[in-house]
Amino acid sequence: MTYYYEEMRRLLFDHYDLHRRDLPWRSDRNAYKTWVSEVMLQQTRVHTVIPYFCRFIQQFPTISALAHASEDNVLKAWEGLGYYSRATNLQNGARYIVSEHQGIFPFRKEDILKIPGVGPYIAAAILSMAFGKPEPSIDGNLIRVISRLHALSGLSSSSKTQKQIAVIASKMISEKRPGDFNEAVMDLGATICTPKSPSCETCPLESLCIAAHEGCPELYPGNKKTASLQRYAFTICPILYGNTVYVKKRAASGLLAGLYEFLMIPGHYDKEDLITSIKPEFVLNDASILSIEALPDSEHRFSHLIWDMKGYLIRLVYDNDLGPKPLSEKNTKGLFVPAEEMKSLPFPTAIRVYRDAVLASARDLF
């Protein structure tokens, strides 16, 4: 049995040493860069992460730099990457390391696991890659590879299968090259042992793989059911006063936490009844509406719901000369900022089309 895993590691490393992907976080490695890259790589593909990682490390080169940055700047660097609580957790983690560990990344497993946003997977990745500890990082790739090698038929979400996989992973991990082992499995899962139509003919582990010999590796691991997504209707109302636009920061938790948005009214409205529908939510005070311009309809699909959006660009004039101050939204506070300033604020991809329309429209004023 021991020989079986030795043989597996030899085959894996022979292939890895020839075909290893050259990725930005694999050169000049340290715990901080490993941490940042692994957080970005959660639920996100390598191709997407590369430019974000390079910019992020340039902007926040050290734990201390990240800890002392403003939250908006960190979210701005994350804009478009999704799962925004990863960004705030990362910064909270940096602040935690500064206060609890003098800014030095801890090397003990129990200390690493206390860092906000760091769970078993990222802890194992950092321990193995940055500190040379034999901890298997159990991610979707390793689960898929192991499920296929041993033709594990159970659903990968079941606790029994999870325990099986953890036991096998601890036997598979290389004591001598634990970080390379984890990276080799990730490369294998991303390029060869893919979820659909895997390339078994080029796989270094093909000779050991039961699923490949059965001829249907794509059946593993067992699939989970998919729920149908609920749709939510919104009317997106960017409000322009001169070249300033009304924006507000979303709540600190929940969907798109901490990002900026325009006035969003639940439901869909025609141009005609937009005013009356805004009234209950928005106090215009001394302002009058100069014009309402329809913006394109759009749809945005999240992991668990869909936004169905209509949009209107609303231009205001004021009856006095005091400017936009009197305008206030009930219960929440937003602010008017110069339209160009939106470029430095984090916006969700969902409403990017409306932000761009506002920018184009504000530019037309000059």
Place this chain on the structure above:
DNA sequence: TGTCCACGTCT
């Protein structure tokens, strides 16, 4: 078009 990836972490 719609489905899947996407076990990762937090609540």
Place this chain on the structure above:
DNA sequence: AAGACGTGGAC
């Protein structure tokens, strides 16, 4: 412990 949490690309 089950559901929340984005996005983009492959097919």
